[in-house]
Each structure stands twice: as structure tokens, then as C-alpha cells.
Amino acid sequence: MDYKKNxxxxxxxxxxxxxxxxxxxxxxxxxxxxxxxxxxxxxxxxVKLGLEAFAKRLNHLGIRAYMVGDINEPAMRRDDxxxxxxxxxxxxxxxxxxxxxxxxxxxxxxxxxNQHSSISKFTDLMIRIPVQTxxxxxxxxxxxxxxxxxxxxxxxxxxxxxxMMIIEKQNIDLKNLWSFHANLE
Amino acid sequence: MDYKKNxxxxxxxxxxxxxxxxxxxxxxxxxxxxxxxxxxxxxxxxVKLGLEAFAKRLNHLGIRAYMVGDINEPAMRRDDxxxxxxxxxxxxxxxxxxxxxxxxxxxxxxxxxNQHSSISKFTDLMIRIPVQTxxxxxxxxxxxxxxxxxxxxxxxxxxxxxxMMIIEKQNIDLKNLWSFHANLE
Amino acid sequence: MDYKKNxxxxxxxxxxxxxxxxxxxxxxxxxxxxxxxxxxxxxxxxVKLGLEAFAKRLNHLGIRAYMVGDINEPAMRRDDxxxxxxxxxxxxxxxxxxxxxxxxxxxxxxxxxNQHSSISKFTDLMIRIPVQTxxxxxxxxxxxxxxxxxxxxxxxxxxxxxxMMIIEKQNIDLKNLWSFHANLE
Amino acid sequence: MDYKKNxxxxxxxxxxxxxxxxxxxxxxxxxxxxxxxxxxxxxxxxVKLGLEAFAKRLNHLGIRAYMVGDINEPAMRRDDxxxxxxxxxxxxxxxxxxxxxxxxxxxxxxxxxNQHSSISKFTDLMIRIPVQTxxxxxxxxxxxxxxxxxxxxxxxxxxxxxxMMIIEKQNIDLKNLWSFHANLE
Numbered sequence: 001m002d003y004k005k006n007x008x009x010x011x012x013x014x015x016x017x018x019x020x021x022x023x024x025x026x027x028x029x030x031x032x033x034x035x036x037x038x039x040x041x042x043x044x045x046x047v048k049l050g051l052e053a054f055a056k057r058l059n060h061l062g063i064r065a066y067m068v069g070d071i072n073e074p075a076m077r078r079d080d081x082x083x084x085x086x087x088x089x090x091x092x093x094x095x096x097x098x099x100x101x102x103x104x105x106x107x108x109x110x111x112x113x114n115q116h117s118s119i120s121k122f123t124d125l126m127i128r129i130p131v132q133t134x135x136x137x138x139x140x141x142x143x144x145x146x147x148x149x150x151x152x153x154x155x156x157x158x159x160x161x162x163x164m165m166i167i168e169k170q171n172i173d174l175k176n177l178w179s180f181h182a183n184l185e
Numbered sequence: 186m187d188y189k190k191n192x193x194x195x196x197x198x199x200x201x202x203x204x205x206x207x208x209x210x211x212x213x214x215x216x217x218x219x220x221x222x223x224x225x226x227x228x229x230x231x232v233k234l235g236l237e238a239f240a241k242r243l244n245h246l247g248i249r250a251y252m253v254g255d256i257n258e259p260a261m262r263r264d265d266x267x268x269x270x271x272x273x274x275x276x277x278x279x280x281x282x283x284x285x286x287x288x289x290x291x292x293x294x295x296x297x298x299n300q301h302s303s304i305s306k307f308t309d310l311m312i313r314i315p316v317q318t319x320x321x322x323x324x325x326x327x328x329x330x331x332x333x334x335x336x337x338x339x340x341x342x343x344x345x346x347x348x349m350m351i352i353e354k355q356n357i358d359l360k361n362l363w364s365f366h367a368n369l370e
Numbered sequence: 371m372d373y374k375k376n377x378x379x380x381x382x383x384x385x386x387x388x389x390x391x392x393x394x395x396x397x398x399x400x401x402x403x404x405x406x407x408x409x410x411x412x413x414x415x416x417v418k419l420g421l422e423a424f425a426k427r428l429n430h431l432g433i434r435a436y437m438v439g440d441i442n443e444p445a446m447r448r449d450d451x452x453x454x455x456x457x458x459x460x461x462x463x464x465x466x467x468x469x470x471x472x473x474x475x476x477x478x479x480x481x482x483x484n485q486h487s488s489i490s491k492f493t494d495l496m497i498r499i500p501v502q503t504x505x506x507x508x509x510x511x512x513x514x515x516x517x518x519x520x521x522x523x524x525x526x527x528x529x530x531x532x533x534m535m536i537i538e539k540q541n542i543d544l545k546n547l548w549s550f551h552a553n554l555e
Numbered sequence: 556m557d558y559k560k561n562x563x564x565x566x567x568x569x570x571x572x573x574x575x576x577x578x579x580x581x582x583x584x585x586x587x588x589x590x591x592x593x594x595x596x597x598x599x600x601x602v603k604l605g606l607e608a609f610a611k612r613l614n615h616l617g618i619r620a621y622m623v624g625d626i627n628e629p630a631m632r633r634d635d636x637x638x639x640x641x642x643x644x645x646x647x648x649x650x651x652x653x654x655x656x657x658x659x660x661x662x663x664x665x666x667x668x669n670q671h672s673s674i675s676k677f678t679d680l681m682i683r684i685p686v687q688t689x690x691x692x693x694x695x696x697x698x699x700x701x702x703x704x705x706x707x708x709x710x711x712x713x714x715x716x717x718x719m720m721i722i723e724k725q726n727i728d729l730k731n732l733w734s735f736h737a738n739l740e
Contacts, residue, residue, distance in 0.1 A: 004574075004580045006719040010712055011570045018562050026558045040369065046437065046611055049604045053255055053707065055600055056559065059257040060702070069414065071237055071252055072244040074368040078321065082369070092470060093740050096462045097369050104368065134733065142660065146722060146729050147615070149715050156711055157565055159669040160704050164561040167701060169557065174701050181702065182258040184225065184267070184282050185599040185648050188396045191534040195527055198453050200381045204374075209372045229555040229624065231426055234419045238522065240520060241416055245517070254599065277651045278555050285647060317550065331430070331537060331544050333552065334530050337423065341526055342380055345519050349376040359516050360474065366517065370414040370463050410739065420625055441607055441622055442614040443737040452739070467739050474738065518684040552628040553659065554595065554637070554652050 009144050010153065013070070017154050018132045018142055025127050030165050032125065033058070036081040038074060039065040040106075042097045043085035043155075047148070050155030051085045057163045060180055061172060068097055078105040085169060086110070087133035087151040090118020093102040111158070113140055113151060129154045186255055194329050195338065202316045202339050203346070210312050215350050217292060217310065221266040223259060224250040225291075226265035227282045228270035228340075232333070236270045236341030242348045245365055246357060253282055254311040263290040271295070272336040274302020296343070298325055298336060310357070314339045379514050380523065386526050387501045387511055388531070391428045400535050402477060402495065403428070406451040408444060409435040409478075413455035413525075417518070421455045421523030424541050425446060427533045430550055431542060438467055440547020448475040456480070457503035457521040468492040481528070483510055499524045564699050565568055565708065572696055572709050573716070574687045577661045580682050585720050587662060587680065588613070591636040593629060594620040595661075598640035598710075601702070606640045609671020612718045615735055616727060623652055633660040641665070642688035642706040653677040666707060666713070673739030683708045 019089045033039055039058060041051040051052045051067065058065035068072045068082075076082070082101040088110045098108050102122040110123045113133050120126065132143040143150040167174070218224055224243060226236040236252065243250035251258045253267075261267070267286040271279045274297045283293050285359040287307040295304050295311045298318050305311065316335045328335040352359070403409055405499050409428060411421040421437065428435035436443045438452075445450070451470040451554045472492040480493045483503050490496065500518045502513040511545045513520040537544070588594055588715040594613060606622065613620035621628045623637075631637070637656040641649045644667045653663050657677040667680045668688050675681065687698040688704045698705040722729070 002723075003576070003578050003716060003720065006723075007570075007573050007712075007717045009719070010568060011573070012717055014569075014712075015562075015566045018566070019559075021558070023558050031685075042369075044739065046608045049608045049611075050440075053601045053604050055256050057701075057704075058606075065257065068369045069258055069418075070257070070367075071240050071255060072250065072257070073369075075365055075368045078725065091740060092466045093463050096466050099629065100369050100462060125284075146612075146732050148719065149612075149718070153711060153715065156708060157562075158604075160565055160700065160708065161558060161561045162566070162698065162703070167351045168557075168561075170706075177701050180260055182253075182255075182600065183260045184227075184258075184285050185646060186533065187538075188391070188393050188531060189389075191386075191531045191538075192527075194534070195530055196385045196388070197379060198383075199527075200377075203377050204383070206373070208373050215408075231423045231625075234423045235526075238416045238419045239417075239549075242516075242519075254603075276555060277655060278648050281647045281651050288426055297498065307466070330530065330534065331427075331547050334427075334533070338526060338530065340419075341499060341523060342384075345523065346376045346517065348516065349379070350373065353372075355377075362516050367415065370461060372583045386666055387680070412739075425626050435627065437626055438737075438739045440627070440737075441610050441625060442620065442627070470739055499564055540590075552623075552625075553630045554623045554628075554655050 013143055013150050014153050014157055016114055016155060017129050017150060020130050020159055021127060025125060026066045028125055029109060029127055030162060032081055033063060038080040039063060040068055040080060040082045041092050042068040044091055044093055046152040047085045047155055053156055054159035057159060059179055061163060061166055067132060076101055076104050076106050080105045081109060082112060083109045083121055084114060085155055087148050088135050089114045089119040191368055192340035198335050199342055201337050202314050202335060203342060204292060205315050206312060210310060213310055214294060214312055215347060217266055218248060223262060223265040224248060225253055225265060225267045227253040227279050229278055231274055231337040232270045232340055235337055238341055242344060243363055246351055259288055261289045261291050266292045268296060269292045269304055270340055271304060272298045272300045272333050273320050274304040280304055381521050383513055384523050384527055387499050387520060388527060390500050392496060393491050395495060398495055399479060399497055400532060402451055403433060408435060408450040410438055410450060410452045412438040412464050414461055414463055416522040417455045420484055420522055420529065423526055424529035427529060431536055446471055446474045446476050451477045451479060453479045453481060454489055455525055456489060457483045458505050459484045459489040465489055507528055540544060563656045568698055568705050569708050569712055570658040572684055572705060573712060575685050576682060583680055584664060584682055585717060586656040587636055588618060593635040594618060595623055595631060595635060597623040597649050599646055599648055602640045605707055608711055609714035612714060615732055616721055620688060623627055631656055631659050631661050636662045636664060638664045638709055639674055641674060642668045643690050643705050644669045650674055666698060
């Protein structure tokens, strides 16, 4: 039972996985987020938690971001974006929501690992983090971690890279950010 | 085990409790909600669920309403309102949040039963639904239901009465409401 | 803008709708809940909030109940039950989850209004509360309330009727219930 | 706007911060979690999301873990543990809950950065991740990231290190884990 060894495994796996992401795709994603009227997120389980952190930070940066199912979720329209987080691209609810969003005319972005998933036919842009999913596909990075832990970690870290890119691009002053932050709790 | 008998108990208790609410206070509440820039809600357990339904409906009516803790909760400011739901007025988190909101200069409204609670010193307006709380005070309506079920039911029904009053006052067309409703799920 | 008038509309509509529920079906539901190993709930929007209140109360009564998506949601198995709340029976996610639960061998109960919905083919028991849905079907009770408010109110009140029936059947002492109640907030 | 540069900053900051955690404290934490009857978590905002991921994974490993406020949160008792996530140790709700849990006789663990916080007087064990908080204390690791992003990332990665330590200690077979995983979504 070794803290340091396991810490090193996780840090290295995250670094390797995030290194593989296509930079042009990331730049396109930032552009799409900044041009969207509303950004919606859907995911399940621990992936959903990472996407909630993503949405929360985007709100701090002045971008209207919502989880599908939120108390104050607006109706989706043509100039909105849905970001679907699903490693395998085979999770039931994300597929159903992606399909619906496509019918409504919105843009669909898939954050996932599996390039040939059921979501791919609804997708305008895939950001591929090529890590182990429950499908254990041959072109995925193996992980020594349980289940889809590595994907979940990458979602949070990736979200925070995007946040830093937006902060740089928009010249946002970090000190000012606290003034938009929730202040009741 | 009798469905109809229990249905009648619940319907009657709700009716009796909601009958006791002071109408002037309700009119003041509607006014405050309509004038607020943002409406925040705090409550715990099943009361929180009733307040979430309240917040969700207010959003449908074009009012910016949030649960404390929401993904996209903004900072509270002077022209905002906090609605605290707590039968006893002695729940830990609602008290702490009410105190903080008061310091930030917002208006505090207490939806509760106990008039002499710890929240009362932070309160600008109390809407009293005088039903059984875990304190079993002498001026509360006894309930044959478990715990604070009656209070929780009254929160939801009261929220929906307020929604109907706002719809009337603003001449909102019910048919149009669906177009603002979330459409992805 | 009239508090009392709107209160009376809501109370009466709830009473009329709950009156129409088939009592044999309710008794079967109570039996199924008491025999289930785990009870899962799925619904969206304000219906979901009512089901959460249902699940929370069942837990107080010693029954293992979960929302699909909960932090500690277990795997569904053959001796488990899924309760789907959907007025129209046409909501995307509830249909997808019902289908999946059926494949896993669990029992499916539909709390809804529309008898001829997409969920019906997966359903072992339908509890029909025949109120207005977004489909505005001819055999639904019209409501003067916005959208599916009446259905949402009925879900909460119905849940609490079921809770009282279980309390009676199991001879649960109301005073003891608080000792199982969450005590940290 | 540079993806790779920002990725490297985040990975390096996470590594440096997690490197500073006291290993004896971590071993004690694992012991306490394994001996607890129930593990409760409290935190707010993005820290809460990291703790939810922690709780979710513990449940997969057969440990009863709950967020304070969960649908099926049981009453806290003497043989239970509360894990409080708060960088500054000065967040309102976590302090209030820690105080209450102490009165109920449970163990309190603080995951945070500030050693001299209001929570410290209720704490049995502090796991210190010495990173930037909103207090900007002199003994904190500076971060180039916004607000408390680094702390939030560390919470998730730390949780997953703990999960791996438990898996090793208990000889849990990773392949078997999926069978306890929620299977409806």
C-alpha cells in the first residue's frame, strides 16, 4: 500500500493521455464555446461530476453553461452547443440527448475515447482522449487504474486547461474572478 | 391499509394549513419576487426538493431563480432575495446562509412554521404555514402524517399558488410557457 | 391576483385526480415495494423532484430506494423494481432507462397519465393519475394550472399516501422515525 | 493560447502539491475509512464535486459512503466518519456540519490547506494539501491557475490514489468491480 507509487501512476497516466489530444481540435472547441449562446453538458456518473466542474468554471468566466437537467436549464436552440462526455460513446442517456440536440439544430461535441461509437453520427467535433473505456478497445491507452478513472480525471484536468486558455484569450484578470463567484456558502 | 382515507387526510391537512397563511404577506412576497434581480433558495432534505420545484417554475416564468449551491449560482447582491424554507427555523445550514445573506445586504424571506426561531432575527418577511415541525410547538397544526411531511407538501403547493398569481399578474400565456421549458430530456 | 382562489383550484384538482387512481393497483404497488430488494426511481424535471421525495421517505421507512444516477446507486438485479414517473410516458430518458431495466430482468412500474405511451411496452404495472400532460389527450383531466404542475403535485402527494399505507401496514411508530433521519444538516 | 503549456502547468502543480502530503497521515486515513461504518462527505462548489467522485468510488469498493444531503443519507453515529473538504477551512457550511458531527461523536477528517482554520478545532486528522486558497496564506503553494482550481484537482486525484491503496490492501479484482457499478444509465 504505497501512496507515492500510486500518485506517480495517476499523474503519469493523466499526462500521457492529455498529451495525445489533437491541438487543432482543442482550438476549435475553444472557439465554439466562445461563440455559443448557451453551452449544455451531459454525462453520467463520475464523468458527469467532471462536466459539472467544467460548467461551473465556464460560468465564472461569464459563459452561460448548464447541465442537462439543471433547475434553470433553458430550451436548446440552434446557436447552442451540447458537450457530451462519454468515454465509450455508448452510454444510454448521452446518446439519447445527443440525438435530441441534433434534431433541435444545436452543435454536438463529443469528449470521449471511442472514435466509432453510437454518438459519432450526431457529432460535429470529437475531442479524443484515447484512454481505457469499459470496451477495452485496442487503440486505447491501458490504465492501471480501476474502471474509467483515468477518463474521469482527464475530463476535469482538460476542463481546467480550457478554462486557462479562455482566460488568456479573453485577458481575464484572475483577481476579479472571485467577485462573480457564489458567495453564500 | 386504506388509500382513500390517507388521501383525504393529506388533502384536508394541506387545505387547512394553506388556509391559515396571511394573504397580505403573500402579496408582499409576490411583489418582492417580481422586483428582485435574482431569487436564491435554501432548504434541506425534502423541503429543499419543494424549493427546487419553486425555483424551476420561477425560471419558466422568466424570473432568475437559483438554489444556493447550483452550478451557475451568481454572487448575491443587495437587490437580491433569499427565500429560506425551514419549518422549525432551526436547521443549521439555512441559519448560516440567512446570516451570510443578511451581511451581503440581501432581503431574507422565511417560509416556515416557528415564529420565534433562530432565523427570525435575519428575516425581512416571514410567510407562516403553521404546521407541525420537529419542535411540536403548541401553536402548530397537528398532523397525522410522519415528521414534517405536511410542511413539505405545503411548500410545493404554495410555490404553485405563487406561480399562478404571477401568471395572472403578468398576463402570461400558458401555451407559450412550453417554449421556455428545457427540451433535451 | 388571488391567493385563496388559486389555492382552492390546486387543492380541488389534486383531490379529483388522486380520487381517480385505481385502488387495486395501489395495493399491488405497496406489495411490490415491500417485496423489492432495491427500489429505483427515474424521472425528469419537477417530476424527478417528487420522486426524490418519494425515495427519501422510503429510506426513512427502512426501504432501500435510489434515484438512477445517485452517488451510491447499486447495480440493478432481478428482484429490484424501477418506478418511472412520466405523465406522457414519452420522455426520452425514462423510456431509455425503462428499456434497460427490463433487459436486466427488473420489474417496471409506470406512474403516469397516458396509457398508450412508449413506456407501456416495458411496464409490469401502471399507476394511472389521469391528468393533463403536454400531449393534451382527450381522456386527461383538464387543469387550470401551467404545464404539468398538477401531475407533479400528485406525484408528491401520492408518494406520501403510499408512505402512510406502509407505516400502517408495518405498524411503524412515527416517533421513532426521527432516529433514522439524517442528522447533520 | 496554448494547450500544451497549460496542460504542463496543471500536471506539474498537481504533482508538486500531492508530493507534499504527509504519508503517515494518508495511511491513517485509509485505516479510518476501512474501519468506519459509514463515511460522510461535505464540501461546497467544485470541491463538493471532487468529494462526490470520492464517495462514488468508495461505494464501488464496498464502503458505505454518502454526501451530507443525499437522498438516502443515514443518521450519523459514533462509529462513523465525516470527511470535510475545504481548502481554507473557513467555508460556512462545512464548519457548521463538522461542529454538529463532533457533537454526535463521529470522527472528523479535514482535507484542506490552511492548518489554522475554524475547522481545526473539530478535527481528528488533517490531510494537508498545501495549495493556494482564497486566503493566499504564506505557507501555501502558489498556483498559476484561477481561484482554487489546484485544490479541486488535487481532491479528485487524491481520492483516486486512496481508492488504489484500498484496492491493493483488500486485494480487490479490478475486473469484478464493474459488477457493482450502476448499470441503468
